[in-house]
Amino acid sequence: MSATVDARGLSCPQPVLMTLDTLKTVDHGEIVILVDTDTSKENVIRAASSKGWQVRSVQPEGIEYRITVAKV
Amino acid sequence: MFSNRNLLATRWGIILVGAAIGVLAPLLQKLGNPGNMGVCVACFERDIAGAIGLHRAAVVQYMRPEIIGFVLGSLVAAYLFKEFRAQSGSAPIARFVLGVFAMIGALVFLGCPWRAMLRLAGGDGNAILGLLGLAAGIWIGTLFFRTGYNLGRTQANHSSVGWLLPMIMVGFLALLIVYPQVEGQPQSGILFYSVEGPGSMHAPVLISLITGLVIGFLAQRSRFCTMGAFRDLILFRQSHLFMGVVALTVSAFLTNLILKQFHFGFAGQPVAHTMQLWNFAGMALAGLAFALAGGCPGRQLFLAGEGDGDAAVFVLGMIVGAGIAHNFGLASSPKGIGPHGMAAVIIGFAVCLVIGFTMRQKSVRQPLKEELTAATKTA
Numbered sequence: 500m501s502a503t504v505d506a507r508g509l510s511c512p513q514p515v516l517m518t519l520d521t522l523k524t525v526d527h528g529e530i531v532i533l534v535d536t537d538t539s540k541e542n543v544i545r546a547a548s549s550k551g552w553q554v555r556s557v558q559p560e561g562i563e564y565r566i567t568v569a570k571v
Numbered sequence: 572m573f574s575n576r577n578l579l580a581t582r583w584g585i586i587l588v589g590a591a592i593g594v595l596a597p598l599l600q601k602l603g604n605p606g607n608m609g610v611c612v613a614c615f616e617r618d619i620a621g622a623i624g625l626h627r628a629a630v631v632q633y634m635r636p637e638i639i640g641f642v643l644g645s646l647v648a649a650y651l652f653k654e655f656r657a658q659s660g661s662a663p664i665a666r667f668v669l670g671v672f673a674m675i676g677a678l679v680f681l682g683c684p685w686r687a688m689l690r691l692a693g694g695d696g697n698a699i700l701g702l703l704g705l706a707a708g709i710w711i712g713t714l715f716f717r718t719g720y721n722l723g724r725t726q727a728n729h730s731s732v733g734w735l736l737p738m739i740m741v742g743f744l745a746l747l748i749v750y751p752q753v754e755g756q757p758q759s760g761i762l763f764y765s766v767e768g769p770g771s772m773h774a775p776v777l778i779s780l781i782t783g784l785v786i787g788f789l790a791q792r793s794r795f796c797t798m799g800a801f802r803d804l805i806l807f808r809q810s811h812l813f814m815g816v817v818a819l820t821v822s823a824f825l826t827n828l829i830l831k832q833f834h835f836g837f838a839g840q841p842v843a844h845t846m847q848l849w850n851f852a853g854m855a856l857a858g859l860a861f862a863l864a865g866g867c868p869g870r871q872l873f874l875a876g877e878g879d880g881d882a883a884v885f886v887l888g889m890i891v892g893a894g895i896a897h898n899f900g901l902a903s904s905p906k907g908i909g910p911h912g913m914a915a916v917i918i919g920f921a922v923c924l925v926i927g928f929t930m931r932q933k934s935v936r937q938p939l940k941e942e943l944t945a946a947t948k949t950a
Contacts (some may be wrong), residue, residue: 508661508726509614509724511799511865512802513721516806518805535727536668537652537654541577541580545809551807562656
């Protein structure tokens with residue numbers, strides 16, 4: 500299963516809350532999280548890693564970031 | 572993947588930054604800043620409000636260079652690391668009002684969260700009640716987060732929007748240079764200067780400014796936030812930011828011991844009162860307002876330096892709130908709370924609760940799920 504979380508324009512703690520809530524509903528697969536600040540990027544990566552998800556890629560897209568996390 | 576990894580945002584990075592602030596603040600106190608007030612964002616913004624005459628409390632008027640340094644140091648860091656992003660539009664008026672009541676709550680306690688830690692590290696037992704209040708206020712804030720509270724999305728904006736608060740700080744610095752303090756005089760040009768009281772106590776201007784710049788730079792890189800420290804611990808059981816706060820308190824305690832600035836007790840502590848219920852309630856109000864606005868007063872300054880126009884509005888709310896707090900007798904003094912401090916705290920809680928209850932994605936029982944459904948599209 501894969502899902503996308505759009506946390507662009509939202510400030511702490513929303514991006515992390517949305518990411519964690521999505522991780523809870525999905526046991527494995529790939530999740531893409533869109534954020535637009537470096538702080539959100541770091542926070543989302545930290546939160547996903549702490550839940551055992553692997554960060555596959557962090558792609559800058561203009562002023563945004565597309566973070567892909569996965570769990571098999 | 573992490574070729575440009577931000578070392579100061581790692582666990583050791585945030586500990587290092589907290590420890591650095593914990594050393595620098597007591598040193599500023601040694602060099603002239605008021606007791607257990609080496610750095611206090613709320614008190615210093617209040618002093619700035621006094622310096623430009625937004626209130627006329629003669630003992631707390633001084634254009635604090637630390638605050639100017641915080642914003643400009645963050646601006647420099649944000650540009651150097653390509654993180655400057657001008658953005659705004661996430662309920663600015665709500666942020667202004669939260670800033671006003673955050674300041675009022677902080678001035679009932681007599682300090683921002685940074686000063687609460689510094690007071691504790693200096694032996695002021697009253698700070699324990701303040702810190703408990705802070706945690707309680709932030710906890711209430713997390714209940715709103717759990718039920719879908721947020722102030723809406725911000726939008727990218729003209730770079731100059733992000734520059735406005737930094738430029739206001741440059742303007743403040745220009746005023747400080749053009750109208751420097753004159754020994755024993757309550758006014759220099761258009762600026763007010765305290766001749767006695769906490770406002771008259773300050774480290775040399777250049778040292779204050781440079782320390783502010785250094786802290787602003789470090790805090791921008793590390794995302795240091797005292798409100799986030801408690802919030803993330805309560806909301807996510809995550810201790811990352813909390814380690815920074817612990818490091819600040821421990822290093823400030825050790826520095827105070829070395830500088831012989833540690834004096835344990837409750838009565839007679841510098842710029843503090845012993846009305847414990849109001850130490851608790853004032854800081855609880857401030858903590859709730861910080862949580863709803865997404866950052867402690869320091870963090871709001873650093874965000875404003877990165878171009879966040881909404882954080883800038885919160886900062887202006889705090890400065891105006893200081894004017895209101897002193898003009899209307901809401902702020903405490905070492906003698907105790909102000910004549911209208913209680914009323915202000917109660918009104919502040921009512922306003923924050925209205926903001927928390929009404930600014931949710933959906934005012935139903937499981938709004939997070941619905942927000943999630945809206946935000947998550949199964950691919």
